[in-house]
Structures are given as structure tokens and as C-alpha cells.
Amino acid sequence: MTQQPPPAASRDALEARLHQQALLAEFGRRALGSVSFDSLLDEATRMTAVGMQVRFCKVLEYLPGENRLLVRAGVGWHEGVVGQVKIGAEMSSPAGYALHTGKPVISNHLPGEERFTTPDLLLDHGVKRALNVILLGDGQPFGVLEADSEAAGAFDDHDIDFLQAVANLLGLALERRRAEDALRQINETLEQRVSAEVAERRQAEDALRQAQKMEAVGQLTGGVAHDFNNLLLVIMGNLELLGRAVAADERLSRLVATAHKGATRGAQLTSRLLAFARRQTLRPERRLINDMIRELDVLATRMLNESVAVEFALDPAVGACEVDPAQFSSALLNLVVNARDAMPDGGTLTVFSRQLVLDARGAARHADAQAGRYVVAEVADTGSGMAPEVAERATEPFFTTKPAGKGTGLGLSQVYGFVRQSGGFLSIDSAPGLGTRIGIHLPEVAGQAAEPEVAPAAQTGAGVILVVEDDADVRELVALQLEDLGYASIIAGSGPEALEILAAPGTPAIDLLLTDVVMPGGMNGVELVAEARRARPRLKALLTSGYTAGHGPGERGAAAADLGLLSKPYQQADLARAIREAIGRG
Numbered sequence: 001m002t003q004q005p006p007p008a009a010s011r012d013a014l015e016a017r018l019h020q021q022a023l024l025a026e027f028g029r030r031a032l033g034s035v036s037f038d039s040l041l042d043e044a045t046r047m048t049a050v051g052m053q054v055r056f057c058k059v060l061e062y063l064p065g066e067n068r069l070l071v072r073a074g075v076g077w078h079e080g081v082v083g084q085v086k087i088g089a090e091m092s093s094p095a096g097y098a099l100h101t102g103k104p105v106i107s108n109h110l111p112g113e114e115r116f117t118t119p120d121l122l123l124d125h126g127v128k129r130a131l132n133v134i135l136l137g138d139g140q141p142f143g144v145l146e147a148d149s150e151a152a153g154a155f156d157d158h159d160i161d162f163l164q165a166v167a168n169l170l171g172l173a174l175e176r177r178r179a180e181d182a183l184r185q186i187n188e189t190l191e192q193r194v195s196a197e198v199a200e201r202r203q204a205e206d207a208l209r210q211a212q213k214m215e216a217v218g219q220l221t222g223g224v225a226h227d228f229n230n231l232l233l234v235i236m237g238n239l240e241l242l243g244r245a246v247a248a249d250e251r252l253s254r255l256v257a258t259a260h261k262g263a264t265r266g267a268q269l270t271s272r273l274l275a276f277a278r279r280q281t282l283r284p285e286r287r288l289i290n291d292m293i294r295e296l297d298v299l300a301t302r303m304l305n306e307s308v309a310v311e312f313a314l315d316p317a318v319g320a321c322e323v324d325p326a327q328f329s330s331a332l333l334n335l336v337v338n339a340r341d342a343m344p345d346g347g348t349l350t351v352f353s354r355q356l357v358l359d360a361r362g363a364a365r366h367a368d369a370q371a372g373r374y375v376v377a378e379v380a381d382t383g384s385g386m387a388p389e390v391a392e393r394a395t396e397p398f399f400t401t402k403p404a405g406k407g408t409g410l411g412l413s414q415v416y417g418f419v420r421q422s423g424g425f426l427s428i429d430s431a432p433g434l435g436t437r438i439g440i441h442l443p444e445v446a447g448q449a450a451e452p453e454v455a456p457a458a459q460t461g462a463g464v465i466l467v468v469e470d471d472a473d474v475r476e477l478v479a480l481q482l483e484d485l486g487y488a489s490i491i492a493g494s495g496p497e498a499l500e501i502l503a504a505p506g507t508p509a510i511d512l513l514l515t516d517v518v519m520p521g522g523m524n525g526v527e528l529v530a531e532a533r534r535a536r537p538r539l540k541a542l543l544t545s546g547y548t549a550g551h552g553p554g555e556r557g558a559a560a561a562d563l564g565l566l567s568k569p570y571q572q573a574d575l576a577r578a579i580r581e582a583i584g585r586g
């Protein structure tokens with residue numbers, strides 16, 4: 001049998017279908033490409049109109065909130081339809097039916113349609129027949145793809161297949177777009193998180209670097225100040241003795257007095273440097289921070305002129321801390337003076353107190369801070385503020401932006417060292433033109449605050465004192481001073497030597513062991529006292545130190561062993577009083 005050529009009508013249909021296949025293949029490629037979803041919708045409607053040889057095509061997007069369908073994309077429609085016109089999504093419309101049932105809907109004769117009411121949009125455009133298929137994205141109805149024709153004819157199953165194939169490709173493209181959006185969003189939040197974390201880490205690194213810098217400067221300053229302190233002790237002590245020896249000669253006495261004044265100034269400078277290096281002798285007491293601030297009230301106000309308003313904003317709930325009250329007020333006064341200097345044209349100075357609970361993350365942002373509970377005293381001013389490079393160096397000793405004679409650059413360094421030695425940290429918030437806020441943070445302690453104790457007056461005495469001191473000059477000086485005060489002294493250069501003397505049979509009764517805290521030779525003053533008391537449990541003892549690391553053996557040991565601590569450099573009267581107290585101790 002020879003093959004019959006197909007009849008003309010079915011040949012046209014076949015060609016049309018082949019054309020559709022070619023269009024679909026092309027569209028599929030486009031859909032997988034990187035075109036935007038909106039232009040893909042446009043292309044889909046254009047291509048559908050061509051492939052199905054109809055004048056109208058549209059994508060209807062379902063708006064669940066309104067239960068309506070928006071003409072999201074389309075071809076053939078009057079101006080103002082695409083992107084604007086909405087039609088009802090009820091089951092009674094062909095599109096609504098397709099949407100809700102998921103089934104394709106063919107209406108080949110809309111004017112005579114009895115199952116559905118024809119939307120005005122179609123009537124307005126003279127549409128006679130319509131084909132609707134559902135458009136799904138991620139299994140959810142996105143909307144409807146619809147082909148409409150004003151010309152006579154009939155849609156058939158092949159048309160459904162074609163239209164559904166287009167809708168499926170669109171659905172895939174939609175899914176992909178949503179996945180990409182989600183991914184982009186994840187990436188963006190990830191990026192945000194990473195940059196936030198990088199910023200946080202940078203802050204922590206800056207804080208660490210700052211802490212290390214201060215540590216290094218502190219070590220250096222502390223070392224120099226310590227040696228200097230011993231020198232000054234020798235100079236001042238000798239000058240005192242010399243002064244007494246030349247008391248009859250007025251001219252010589254004046255020279256000695258001048259020299260003594262100079263040495264005293266040096267000693268003051270040294271003590272400020274030791275404060276910065278966290279090596280001053282502190283006498284911590286348990287006090288309420290609000291009480292200490294109130295004590296300062298009058299003093300602080302007197303230092304300021306009328307153009308500066310002083311305000312106190314104290315939180316009554318703030319607890320107690322263990323701190324040297326005298327050093328605390330000196331620190332606060334330093335801050336007040338700085339605030340005053342920053343407001344030459346007047347302004348407001350506010351002293352705050354508050355409570356702070358710092359977690360590890362918050363602590364990482366501050367140089368020197370550790371997580372924990374703090375009581376905070378802050379001094380805020382409305383003055384000039386500091387540039388970042390000034391704020392960064394403000395606590396360095398000798399750093400000042402003030403003219404010579406006006407600033408020493410030792411105020412903040414002293415505050416810094418004191419606060420650190422007290423177990424706390426200092427915060428500086430400042431910006432040029434926005435004022436400054438400096439906070440003293442001290443670890444909170446539980447319990448009642450103590451009353452300050454009053455020191456008894458100086459007095460000369462009698463007795464035998466065993467002096468232990470590794471510095472030969474200081475040793476000699478102390479012996480002279482003791483002699484001058486009426487005491488007899490026995491001298492030892494180290495802890496072991498002192499123990500030997502104590503154990504020797506010929507040694508007279510010792511009324512007091514006077515020992516330096518920090519000594520070479522493997523035994524410090526506190527250990528020496530403990531060791532000596534094994535043989536002589538009732539032995540009285542007094543520690544001296546010019547070098548008391550805040551948490552080192554000196555201070556803590558002295559407190560634990562209930563020993564007096566005399567800090568260098570000291571005047572003879574201080575020595576006399578301390579000895580009297582130590583001998584008077586139980």
C-alpha cells in the first residue's frame with residue numbers, strides 16, 4: 001500500500017503542533033536561563049498566543065487575601081489591563097474554577113456558557129472562547145494561565161497539553177526563583193552576621209591591644225618608679241636627719257628644707273606613677289559608692305565655677321564595693337577637674353552611679369574588663385570631648401593636650417591604675433563636640449559598708465626592732481631613724497638572715513619585726529613573718545613596701561595575716577606611728 005498524504009486539515013494541525021513543540025523547547029531553554037521572572041511571564045504569554053494562534057493570553061496571579069486574580073502579564077489586552085485589572089476568583093468563573101480544582105477548563109462558546117459567568121474583561125474584548133490551566137509553584141497555586149480568542153474555532157486536548165506545558169515550565173522557573181531568593185536572603189543575613197562578628201572581633205582586638213600597651217607602659221613606669229622610690233626614701237630620710245643636725249644654722253637649714261621639698265615633690269610624682277602602675281598601697285574598705293560620691297559633693301562643687309551646673313544622678317539601689325575611699329575621692333576629683341577643664345565656657349557636669357552586670361561578650365569590648373557585677377561611678381560633661389586618638393592615649397602617664405603648667409598628664413593615668421588595682425576597669429566614652437563620660441567600674445561586693453577608721457597620733461617609743469631590708473641604703477637609713485626615735489635596731493639583709501638572728505641564743509627579746517615585703521632570696525616579708533612566728537607565735541610585725549602589686553603577696557598577705565603595712569616613701573612621723581600601732585596590736 002502506498003502511503004496516503006494526510007488530509008489538508010490534519011496536516012495543518014500537525015504542523016501547528018510541531019510548531020508548538022519547537023516553541024516549547026525554545027521557551028524551556030529561556031526558562032532555565034537567567035531572565036527575570038517578569039520578562040519570562042511576558043515571553044510565556046507572547047509565545048502562547050503565537051503557538052495557539054490566539055489574540056489574547058494572560059497570566060493571572062492569585063491574591064489570596066482578596067480572593068481575586070490579578071492580570072500579572074499578558075498580550076492582546078487594552079492598555080491599562082496588565083498589572084492592574086483584577087477579576088474574581090470564584091468557582092463560577094472559568095479561571096477561578098481552574099484555580100480551585102486544578103483542572104483545565106475549556107469554554108469554546110462563552111456567549112452560550114451555562115456553567116460559568118463570563119468576566120467583564122473577556123466580554124469587553126469580544127472573547128468568544130477561553131482555555132484556562134492552573135499555574136503551580138512549589139505545589140502551591142500561583143495562579144492561572146489563560147488563552148483567549150475572539151475568533152471562531154475550538155480548543156482541544158492538544159491545546160490543553162501545550163498550555164499546561166507552558167504553565168509547568170513557568171512553575172519550575174517560579175520555584176527556582178523562590179529558591180534563589182531564599183538563598184540570597186540567607187547569604188545576606190549571613191553576610192550581616194559575619195560583618196557584625198568581624199566588627200565585634202576587631203573591637204575585642206583593639207581592646208586587647210590597648211590593654212597590652214597599658215600593661216607594657218605600666219611595667220616600665222612601675223619599675224622605674226619603684227627604684228626611684230627607694231632613692232627618694234634614702235634622700236628624704238637623710239635630709240631629715242641632716243636637718244636636725246644643722247638646726248642651729250639657719251642658712252643650712254633652709255638649704256636642707258628646699259632639698260627636702262624637692263624630694264617630696266619627687267615622691268609625690270613617684271606615688272602617682274606607682275598608682276598608674278597599680279603598685280600603690282591601698283587601704284580598701286567596704287563602702288557604698290553613693291556615700292562616697294556624696295562625701296565628694298561639696299568638694300567637687302567648690303572646684304567649679306558658676307558657669308558649670310553640677311547634677312547628681314545616683315541610683316539608690318547601687319550596692320557596695322571594696323575600695324580605698326581616699327583614693328576613690330581623689331580619682332573622682334580628677335575626673336571632675338578634667339570635666340571642668342573641658343568646659344571653659346560652661347556646661348553641665350553630671351555624676352552618675354549605677355549597677356552593671358557584664359557578660360563575657362560585653363567584657364570583651366572593654367580593655368581590662370572581666371564579666372561580673374559592677375558598681376559604677378561616672379562623670380559626664382558637656383564639654384569639648386576627645387578625638388579617638390586622644391581618648392586612646394588619655395590614660396597614658398604624661399599624656400596631656402593642655403598647655404605646659406596646666407596639665408601634667410598624670411590625672412587619668414592615676415585613676416586608671418587605681419581602678420585596675422582595685423579589680424575594676426575604666427571606661428571612656430567621648431566624641432569631639434559631644435562631651436565625655438568616664439566611668440569607674442568596681443566589682444560589687446555583698447554586705448554592709450564599714451565606717452572609716454581614725455589613725456592615732458605619732459609618739460616616740462622604746463624597744464628592740466629587727467629590721468629586714470635588702471636595700472643597704474634604706475637599711476642604714478631606717479636604723480638611723482629608729483635610733484632617732486628611741487628604738488634599738490638589729491639589721492638583717494634577707495628573710496633567712498633574719499630567721500638566723502631570731503634563732504641565735506644571744507639575740508635579745510625582739511619587740512617588733514620590721515620587714516620589707518618584696519625581697520630577693522626566695523622569701524618575702526609575709527612569708528618571713530609566718531616563718532618567724534612558728535618559733536615565736538607572739539612576735540609583733542610590721543611590713544613596709546613601696547611596691548605593692550594589687551593582688552600580689554604584699555597587700556593580700558598583709559591583710560590576711562592582719563599585719564600593718566607602711567608604704568614608702570614615708571616620713572619619720574609615719575614610721576613612728578606605724579611602729580607604735582604595730583606594737584600596740586594584740
Ligand code: ADP
Pocket residue numbers: 334338339342381383384385386390394395399400401402406407408409410411412413435436
Ligand atoms: P591632664 O588633665 O593633666 O591633661 P589627664 O591624664 O587628666 O591629664 O588627662 C589627659 C588628657 O585627656 C587631657 O589632657 C585631655 O586631652 C583628655 N581628657 C581627659 N578628660 C577629658 C574630658 N573630660 N574631656 C575632654 N578631654 C579630656
Ligand code: MG
Pocket residue numbers: 334337338409410411412
Ligand atoms: Mg587631669
